[in-house]
Amino acid sequence: MQFPILSFIVFTPIVAALIIFLIPENRKAEVRVAALAAATFALTLSAWAYFSYDVSVGGYQFVEQVTWLPALGISYKVGLDGMNAPLILLTGIVMFTGVLISWGIDDRPREFFTFLFILATGVFGVFVSLDLFMLFFFYEIAVFPMYLLISIWGWKETREYAAMKLTLYLFVGSVIALVGAIAMYFAAGLGTFDMLQLEHAGFSRTFQIIWFPFVFIGFGVLGGIFPFHNWSPDGHVAAPTAVSMFHAGVLMKLGAFAALRVGVMLLPEGAKVHMNWIILLTLVNVVYGAFIASVQTDFKYVIGFSSVSHMGLVLMGFATLSKEGMIGSGIQMFSHGVMTALFFAVVGMVYDQAHTREIPKLGGFRKVMPMVAIAFIVGGLVSMGMPGFSGFIAEFPIFMGVWKTHPWIAIVAAISIVITASYIIRVIGKVFYGSLPQEFVGHVHDVTVLDKIALVFLSLILITLGVFPGWMVPLVQSGVQNILRLLGGA
Amino acid sequence: MTGTIFSPQMFFAIFPELFLLLIGLIIFVLDLILNKEQRKTLGWVMAFGLILDIGLSLLIAKPGTESQLIWGGMLRFDRLGFIFRMMFLFAAAITALFATNLDQLGRRGEFYILLLGSTLGMCLMASSADIIMLYLAIETTSIPLYVLAGFLKDDDKSTEAGFKYMLFGAMTSAIMLYGFSLIYGFSGTTNLYNLVTFVQQGQTSPFVLYGALSLILVGFAFKISAFPLHFWAPDVYEGAPTMISGFLSTASKAAGFSVLARVLMVSFTQLTPYWVIILAVISIATMTIGNLLALAQKNIKRLLAYSSIAHAGYALIGLVAASELGLTGLIFYLTVYIVTNLAAFGAVAVFEKTSGSSEIASFAGLSRRSPWLAIMMLVSFLSLAGMPPFGGFVIKFSVFAAAIQQGLIGLAVIAVLNSIIGLYYYLTVLKVIYLYRSEDENIPVPMSKSFVLGLSVLSIGIVLMGTVITPWFNMAQMAAKSLW
Numbered sequence: 001m002q003f004p005i006l007s008f009i010v011f012t013p014i015v016a017a018l019i020i021f022l023i024p025e026n027r028k029a030e031v032r033v034a035a036l037a038a039a040t041f042a043l044t045l046s047a048w049a050y051f052s053y054d055v056s057v058g059g060y061q062f063v064e065q066v067t068w069l070p071a072l073g074i075s076y077k078v079g080l081d082g083m084n085a086p087l088i089l090l091t092g093i094v095m096f097t098g099v100l101i102s103w104g105i106d107d108r109p110r111e112f113f114t115f116l117f118i119l120a121t122g123v124f125g126v127f128v129s130l131d132l133f134m135l136f137f138f139y140e141i142a143v144f145p146m147y148l149l150i151s152i153w154g155w156k157e158t159r160e161y162a163a164m165k166l167t168l169y170l171f172v173g174s175v176i177a178l179v180g181a182i183a184m185y186f187a188a189g190l191g192t193f194d195m196l197q198l199e200h201a202g203f204s205r206t207f208q209i210i211w212f213p214f215v216f217i218g219f220g221v222l223g224g225i226f227p228f229h230n231w232s233p234d235g236h237v238a239a240p241t242a243v244s245m246f247h248a249g250v251l252m253k254l255g256a257f258a259a260l261r262v263g264v265m266l267l268p269e270g271a272k273v274h275m276n277w278i279i280l281l282t283l284v285n286v287v288y289g290a291f292i293a294s295v296q297t298d299f300k301y302v303i304g305f306s307s308v309s310h311m312g313l314v315l316m317g318f319a320t321l322s323k324e325g326m327i328g329s330g331i332q333m334f335s336h337g338v339m340t341a342l343f344f345a346v347v348g349m350v351y352d353q354a355h356t357r358e359i360p361k362l363g364g365f366r367k368v369m370p371m372v373a374i375a376f377i378v379g380g381l382v383s384m385g386m387p388g389f390s391g392f393i394a395e396f397p398i399f400m401g402v403w404k405t406h407p408w409i410a411i412v413a414a415i416s417i418v419i420t421a422s423y424i425i426r427v428i429g430k431v432f433y434g435s436l437p438q439e440f441v442g443h444v445h446d447v448t449v450l451d452k453i454a455l456v457f458l459s460l461i462l463i464t465l466g467v468f469p470g471w472m473v474p475l476v477q478s479g480v481q482n483i484l485r486l487l488g489g490a
Numbered sequence: 491m492t493g494t495i496f497s498p499q500m501f502f503a504i505f506p507e508l509f510l511l512l513i514g515l516i517i518f519v520l521d522l523i524l525n526k527e528q529r530k531t532l533g534w535v536m537a538f539g540l541i542l543d544i545g546l547s548l549l550i551a552k553p554g555t556e557s558q559l560i561w562g563g564m565l566r567f568d569r570l571g572f573i574f575r576m577m578f579l580f581a582a583a584i585t586a587l588f589a590t591n592l593d594q595l596g597r598r599g600e601f602y603i604l605l606l607g608s609t610l611g612m613c614l615m616a617s618s619a620d621i622i623m624l625y626l627a628i629e630t631t632s633i634p635l636y637v638l639a640g641f642l643k644d645d646d647k648s649t650e651a652g653f654k655y656m657l658f659g660a661m662t663s664a665i666m667l668y669g670f671s672l673i674y675g676f677s678g679t680t681n682l683y684n685l686v687t688f689v690q691q692g693q694t695s696p697f698v699l700y701g702a703l704s705l706i707l708v709g710f711a712f713k714i715s716a717f718p719l720h721f722w723a724p725d726v727y728e729g730a731p732t733m734i735s736g737f738l739s740t741a742s743k744a745a746g747f748s749v750l751a752r753v754l755m756v757s758f759t760q761l762t763p764y765w766v767i768i769l770a771v772i773s774i775a776t777m778t779i780g781n782l783l784a785l786a787q788k789n790i791k792r793l794l795a796y797s798s799i800a801h802a803g804y805a806l807i808g809l810v811a812a813s814e815l816g817l818t819g820l821i822f823y824l825t826v827y828i829v830t831n832l833a834a835f836g837a838v839a840v841f842e843k844t845s846g847s848s849e850i851a852s853f854a855g856l857s858r859r860s861p862w863l864a865i866m867m868l869v870s871f872l873s874l875a876g877m878p879p880f881g882g883f884v885i886k887f888s889v890f891a892a893a894i895q896q897g898l899i900g901l902a903v904i905a906v907l908n909s910i911i912g913l914y915y916y917l918t919v920l921k922v923i924y925l926y927r928s929e930d931e932n933i934p935v936p937m938s939k940s941f942v943l944g945l946s947v948l949s950i951g952i953v954l955m956g957t958v959i960t961p962w963f964n965m966a967q968m969a970a971k972s973l974w
Contacts, residue, residue, distance in 0.1 A: 025861065069959045071967060072891070111857065111924075133887070137878045144877050147917055152925050160925070164917065171913055175906040178887070182894045182902075 005049050006062050006078040009088065010124045010138075012042045013095070017117035020110055028109050032099075035113040039099040042120070046092030050085050058082070058478040060130065060196070068134070073185075073192035078128040082479025083260070086334040086472055087127045087253055093461065094249045094341050095120050097454040098242035101345050104352070104448075105153065105240070112153055115145040116242065123250050126258060132181050132193040135258065136174065142254060143170045146235075146247065153240040162231075162238035169231040170222050173255070177218030177262065180211045184266060198266050199486055205269050212270025216263035216278065222255025224311040226284040232311075233304030241348030244300075248307045249341035253333045256314050260483070264318060268487045271321060279319035279402075283409050285312025290416040294423035299350065299357040302427055303343045306383060309416055310336045316413065317398040321487055323480055325401025330476035332394035335382060335465060339391065342379040342458040346372055349451055350431065353444045359427065364436030368444045373432040375455040380424040382462050385417055390465035393473070500560045503567040505551035506543055506575050507613050513539035514606045521599025529597045533590030533940065536602050540583035540609075544576055557972050563681050564623040569972040571617030573821065573965060574748040577828055578616070581741035582609040584832050584944050588733045588839055591938040594642055595731055601641065605737070608634040612745040621670045621680040624749060628666075628709070631745060632659050635738065639730040651729025658712065658722045666709025672702040685757040692760075703758055703765065710753070713746025715739075716806065717775040720799045724783075727795035732842055735791055736835025739798040740828040747824055751809060751817060755973055762812050770810045774904055777803025781911040790838055791848050793915060794831070797874060800912060801827055807889040807898075807905060816892035817970035822963055823889055826873070826881035826955050833870035833948035836941065837863060844935045850919055855928035860935040864923050866945050873952045875916040876909050881955030888963070 016038030023031050053061055060079035068074045080088065098116065105112050118141065125138025150163035185193060188201035221228040232252065236244045264271045289309030296302045314336065317329030349372050350365060351357050366373040382391035395417075402410040436444070447455075465472060501508065516539065517532055524531070557568035565571075582605055589595040589602075611630030618624040636659060640652015674680055676698055677688040689699065708719065715723040727735040754765055780800030787793040805827070808820030840863060841856065842848050857864035873880035886909060893902040937945075955962050 021865075067960075069963055071960070071963055074959075108857070111861070136887075137883065140878050140883060144872060144875075148920065148924055151921055160921065163921075164914065167917060168910060168914060171910055172907075175909060176903075179890065179894065179899070179902050179906055182887075182891050183899070185891070186895050 002062070004064050005045060006080060006128045007064055009042060009045045009049060009092075010078070010121060010128060012038060012045065013117035013120035013124065017114045017121070020117070021114045023110060025108075025110060028106070031110045031113060032103055035099050035117070038117065039096045043092035043096040046088045049080060050089040053080055053082075053085050053475065055082070055474050055478050058481070063130070068131075072133075073190070073194070074133040075131050075194065076134055077130040077194060079130045080128060081482060082475045082477065083330055083483070084127045084257065084479075085475055086330065087250075087257060087337075088124065090253070090334050090337040091120065091123050091127065091250050093338060093458070094245055097341060097345065097458055098245050100450045100454040101245070101348065102240070102242040103450050107153065112149070115149050116246070119145040119149070119246065123246075123254055126254050130195050132185070132195055132198065132262065134193075135195075135262065136178055136181065139174055139254070139258060140171075142251065143167060143174065146170075146243070146251070149243045150235060150239045153243070154238040155240075157238075158234065159238045162234040166231045166235035169228060173218045173221030173228070177215045177258070180214035180218065181262065183211055195261065195266065201266075203267060203269075208267040208270035209273050210270075212263060212267045212274050215267065216259045216271070216274065219255050219259035219263065220315065222252060223259055223315055224252050224255070224285065224308050225315055226281045226288065226312070229285060229289070229308045232308055233301055236304035236307065236344070237298065237300045241344055244344040244348070245341040248304070248344060249337040252307065252311050253314075253337055256311065256318070256329075256333060259315070260318055264321070265483055265486050272487070275319045275321055279316060279406060279409060282312045282316035282319055283413055285309060286316060286413050286416045287419075290419040290423070294419050294426075297359050299359055299362070299427065299431065300344075300347045302359070302423060303340065303347055306343075306420065306423070307336070307340050309420065310340070310383070313395060313398055313413075316409075317401055320401040320405045322401040322405055323484060324397040324404065326480045326483060327473065327476050328394055328397030328399075328401060330479060331390070331465075331469075331472060332398060334472065335390035335394040335462065338458055338461050339379050339382045342375055342455065342462070343383075345451070345454060345458070346376045346379070349447045354440060359430050361437065362431045363434040364432070365444070366432040367436055369446050371452050371455060372447060373428075375459050376432065377428060378459040378462055380428055382466070383424055384421045388463075388466045390462045390469075393466060393469045496561070502551050503553070503560050504565070506547045506579065507610055509539075509543040509546065510579075510606055510610050510613070513543065514603055517599060517602045517606070521603075526597055529599065530590055532599060532602055533586045533596050536586040536606070537583040537590075540579045540586070544579050544583075547572075547576065547579075553972070555972070559619055559683065563683075564620045565614070565617045566619035566683070567617065570748070570752070570821070570969040573825075573969045574616035574744060575613040577744055577825060578609050578612040578741045581737060581744075581828050581832060582606070584836070584948065585733050585737045587940045587944045588736075588836050589731075590940045592731065592733065592839065592843065595733065601638070604634040604638050608638070609741070612741055615745045616748040618749075619682050619752075621674065621682065624682075625667060625670060628663065628713070628749070631742065632663065635734075635742060638734045639726055639738070641731055641734065645729070647729035648731065649729075651726045654722055655726045655730075658719075662709050662712035662719060665705050669702045669705030669709070672698065672705070676702075682753060682757045686759060689758060689760045699761065700764060703761065704768070706753065707765075707768065710746055710750045711772065714743050714750065714802045714805075715799050716772050716802050717779055717799075720776060720779065720802075723799055724792045724795040727798075728789060728791045728848075732791065732835055732839040732848070735795070736832050736839070739794065739835070740831045743798065743802060744824040744828055747805060747820065751820060752973065754809065755812065755817065766810055766812055769806055770898075770901060773803050773806035773810055774901065775803075776800070776806065777905060777908045781908050781915075784915050785911065787915075788850055789848055790850050790853070790919065793850065793919065794834055794838070797912065797915070798831060800908065801831075801874070803908070804886065804889055804905060807893050807901060810901065811889075811892035811896045811898065813892060813896060814967075814970050815888075815895055817973065818963070818967045819885070819888040819892040821966035821969050823885040825962060825966065826885045826952070829948055829951045829955065830870050830873040830880075830882060833866060833945060833952060834874065836945050836948065837867045837870060840937055840941050840945070841935060844933070845930070850922055852928075853919065853922050854926035855931040856923040856935070858931050859933060860937070863935055863937065863945075866949050867923060868920060869949045869952055871916045871920055873956070875913045879953060879956045881952050884956055884959050884963075
């Protein structure tokens with residue numbers, strides 16, 4: 001039997017969470033060290049799984065299956081393919097850097113890391129699951145810790161409102177998709193929740209057309225699809241830094257990924273019919289999100305809305321149902337995850353020093369925290385889709401795919417690139433350049449070594465992927481091939 | 491189909507009940523011997539006795555796959571009844587364990603005796619196969635519960651609760667009895683399993699049958715606190731001693747469901763289209779009203795009361811589906827729900843003992859005062875909200891699945907939307923526990939041994955039921971199959 005690496009990845013965080021909770025409350029240093037150790041371990045495992053995936057073989061690898069509830073055909077089944085491997089790696093990265101950046105949390109760090117790691121288990125579980133029941137099981141595990149994380153450690157002004165809004169939005173989406181999933185189970189008549197079997201269940205066209213919107217939009221809520229994106233900027237802003245990173249970096253991918261895996265892959269005929277209008281929703285995401293971002297004065301809201309815009313691109317790529325579009329989306333999920341984690345880390349560091357996020361009040365931070373400024377510029381270039389950075393590798397194919405299928409949408413969507421450039425450059429100029437306001441002189445200091453490690457780590461990944469895309473593109477391509485087979489074309 | 495009148499093996503079939511009587515006797519004697527301080531141990535004796543009862547019953551009194559009518563057709567010895575009886579014994583054991591440390595309850599022998607009496611009634615309810623037996627069992631259950639609800643006689647609210655519960659109970663029970671008498675008058679039989687042939691023959695006008703069934707449903711709806719007979723629950727739960735509220739909302743409710751399932755699905759199986767519609771309406775109204783009213787509550791016991799009304803609505807979905815999966819879902823639902831709700835009420839009781847208040851606001855700062863108690867409340871409340879990895883998720887999933895299997899998509903969607911309202915108020919409580927600060931933050935919440943033991947067992951149970959699903963599900967499925 002091969003080493004059950006995926007199960008190790010899924011259960012490492014939750015076991016760590018239990019251990020951390022057993023550490024006495026006042027031993028805060030031990031709690032942090034334990035958290036970092038667990039995160040490092042999880043990152044190592046996920047990198048190992050990622051790099052030992054054999055692209056030349058393709059398909060699902062490291063598959064493990066254990067029956068769970070045979071009476072209903074539920075099993076614990078996990079596997080890795082080209083679509084979820086980058087996301088596993090992404091989760092490992094964000095978990096690791098998230099712990100580094102949360103080092104300074106002083107209010108009940110034990111509870112904080114416990115909830116954060118339960119969340120991580122949920123996320124890992126969804127990405128690797130090949131069983132529909134299991135997917136929901138982990139999906140909801142990923143939702144509820146969010147509520148506590150935001151409402152307890154979040155930004156005092158809006159945390160209660162934002163946490164509740166976020167949780168309810170996500171829960172609505174998830175239960176509606178759940179109804180769709182159960183309907184699929186009975187319609188298939190196979191008596192199994194195994195997604196690989198359900199792929200070949202041969203659902204009738206009518207069935208697919210009726211249920212596709214439930215499932216796709218239900219999960220799409222977590223992906224931030226317009227008009228259900230509203231929870232996301234509020235949630236990002238209210239959350240503590242590490243949670244924002246997790247949230248925008250990983251959780252939103254969870255929604256997009258589940259929408260793809262359950263919606264598009266199980267109901268391909270429905271996808272073909274409905275994507276024609278769903279792509280319009282994503283267009284609104286892309287353009288409208290960018291416009292809103294450009295008029296925000298709160299630093300964190302700028303990033304929050306930029307996530308809405310970028311996630312719109314991910315969903316748009318899926319909506320083209322074309323090879324280029326989906327490859328781009330697959331890479332964009334990874335690239336945006338790392339980039340937005342970097343952004344939120346930077347925002348958090350600036351806020352911790354300045355105690356304000358109002359862009360007009362900030363300025364000249366390049367002088368006190370040069371590293372942070374550079375990291376933000378790297379993230380900004382990724383965000384604009386500059387060649388040489390991962391954003392280009394991701395966005396270019398998406399636009400190609402959209403151009404191929406819906407040229408007009410591609411033209412309109414391209415506006416967003418310009419707007420993105422405008423707000424990113426504005427933020428860089430206002431926050432990091434210019435002169436340091438008088439009240440900050442002497443009060444603002446450089447960030448800690450741990451913070452720097454996190455920033456350098458994230459920036460390097462973005463640059464490496466941009467300069468040398470070969471370590472991810474073929475992998476995603478193999479995953480997309482599988483989806484295209486289900487869609488019947490190519 | 492009357493069954494054998496008597497054979498010695500029948501004593502094995504009612505072994506759990508006989509053992510209950512024995513426990514009662516022991517407690518009765520101990521109550522006379524021990525002084526007031528020592529009487530605290532009575533709760534341990536009773537809990538231990540009941541667990542022993544469960545263990546022994548599993549060994550010697552477990553029914554096989556063949557169900558049979560015993561004691562002249564008064565009882566039915568089957569797995570459905572058996573599983574419910576074990577649930578009641580478990581719930582009573584936990585209740586007794588928690589009561590041990592509550593001064594006004596745990597030091598009085600009569601409390602335990604009443605609790606045992608009520609449990610005995612429930613056990614008989616779950617297995618009765620005859621209208622007369624059924625009625626007697628329901629009364630045996632209810633009368634001790636009326637007293638228990640009003641047990642704190644110095645407390646006006648408790649007295650009020652007991653009295654209110656008794657008045658409503660007596661009224662609905664009278665209506666139900668009227669329904670029973672009509673049934674007997676027209677059919678000439680009191681046996682639930684003979685009744686089915688009578689209903690099938692269809693010689694009586696359907697009007698009479700529907701009417702009688704509706705009257706019977708009044709009594710059952712009261713027991714499970716379903717709309718429109720739910721309004722007693724908040725007042726009674728608020729006033730009654732906390733652990734008794736817990737017992738009422740779990741064991742007593744499950745007993746109501748066991749009877750409801752048997753009567754509807756066995757005796758009136760012919761009228762399924764009729765009662766399915768009634769139950770569907772009741773189910774939707776119950777969950778919606780329960781959830782909406784829970785939103786406005788400031789007292790945690792009232793909140794749990796409305797939440798338990800809502801849960802009755804979800805559980806009814808299993809019956810509305812009127813299928814094997816539906817019944818399995820119902821039994822599974824009740825199993826998990828009993829464990830979860832006992833944990834919730836238990837945690838409230840611990841806190842109430844220290845703080846003297848059951849207002850939600852008084853829970854502020856609990857996570858700083860006692861992280862473990864806070865986690866236990868988190869586990870039970872999230873399970874009630876239907877979140878994995880807790881039992882609540884799986885049961886929610888199974889009743890939704892039962893509804894969708896029968897094509898009841900509308901019902902499933904309404905239930906789903908309701909579960910979102912539920913999540914809102916459960917999270918509100920958790921927010922108070924974890925987020926808000928209070929002046930009493932430095933005062934710890936001491937937990938006695940019995941609470942630690944009980945709550946740990948329940949919390950672990952909640953997680954086990956949510957993760958290792960198979961044994962529980964299969965058990966429920968076997969029970970469901972034994973009904974017919």
